Amino acid sequence: MLSLSALLALRPGPAVSTNFVYRYELPDKQVEIMRKWDLLPPPEHDRPYTGVLTVIRGTQDELRAQCPIFRPYNWALGCSPVRMNRSTHCIVYIADDATLKAAGWRYDLVLRHELGHCNGWRHEAYGLWGVY
Ligand SMILES: [Zn+2]
Numbered sequence: 001m002l003s004l005s006a007l008l009a010l011r012p013g014p015a016v017s018t019n020f021v022y023r024y025e026l027p028d029k030q031v032e033i034m035r036k037w038d039l040l041p042p043p044e045h046d047r048p049y050t051g052v053l054t055v056i057r058g059t060q061d062e063l064r065a066q067c068p069i070f071r072p073y074n075w076a077l078g079c080s081p082v083r084m085n086r087s088t089h090c091i092v093y094i095a096d097d098a099t100l101k102a103a104g105w106r107y108d109l110v111l112r113h114e115l116g117h118c119n120g121w122r123h124e125a126y127g128l129w130g131v132y
Contacts (some may be wrong), residue, residue: 002032007043007071009098017100029047030056030105034109038123038124039109039113040074040091040109040116041043041112041113041115041116041117041119041121042116045117045119045120045121046112046115046116046119047115047119048115049090049118049119050088050090051087051090051118052090053087053089053092053115053118054090055092055093055111056092056093057092057093058094058096060067060076060095060099062093063077064076066079066081067081067093071132073111075095075099075105076095076099077094077100077105078093078095078104078113078114079092079093079114080092080114081093086117086118087120090110090114090117092114092115092117092118094109094110094111094114096105
C-alpha cells in the first residue's frame with residue numbers, strides 16, 4: 001500500500017487524498033494525558049471515520065483561509081470545517097510537513113484529532129494548540 005506522501009506525490013495539483021485510513025498507536029497513558037489537554041478526542045469519537053474522507057495539505061495561509069477559527073498567534077496545524085454532511089463526507093485540512101515539523105507535531109496525531117471531529121467531536125474551549 002502506498003504511503004500518503006507517496007500517494008500525494010502521484011497526484012497533480014493540490015495535495016488531496018480521499019478515503020485514506022491512517023493506523024496509529026500510542027501508549028494508553030499518553031492517550032489519557034492528551035485527552036485531558038483536549039488534544040485527542042474522547043473515546044466515543046476516537047475511532048476510524050467511515051465516511052468519505054478528503055485530506056488537504058496546505059501552508060499556514062491556506063489553512064487560515066479555509067478555517068478562520070485559527071488565532072493569529074497560534075500555529076494553523078489542522079482543522080475540519082463543520083459541514084452539513086460531515087458524517088458522510090469529511091474534509092480535513094492539515095498543515096504541510098515543514099509546518100508540522102516546525103511546530104513539533106506529527107501528522108498522524110493531527111489526523112487522529114481531526115478524525116474525532118469528523119466523528120462528531122466538538123471542543124468545549126478553542127484555541128490552545130492550533131488544531132481545531
Ligand atoms: Zn479540534
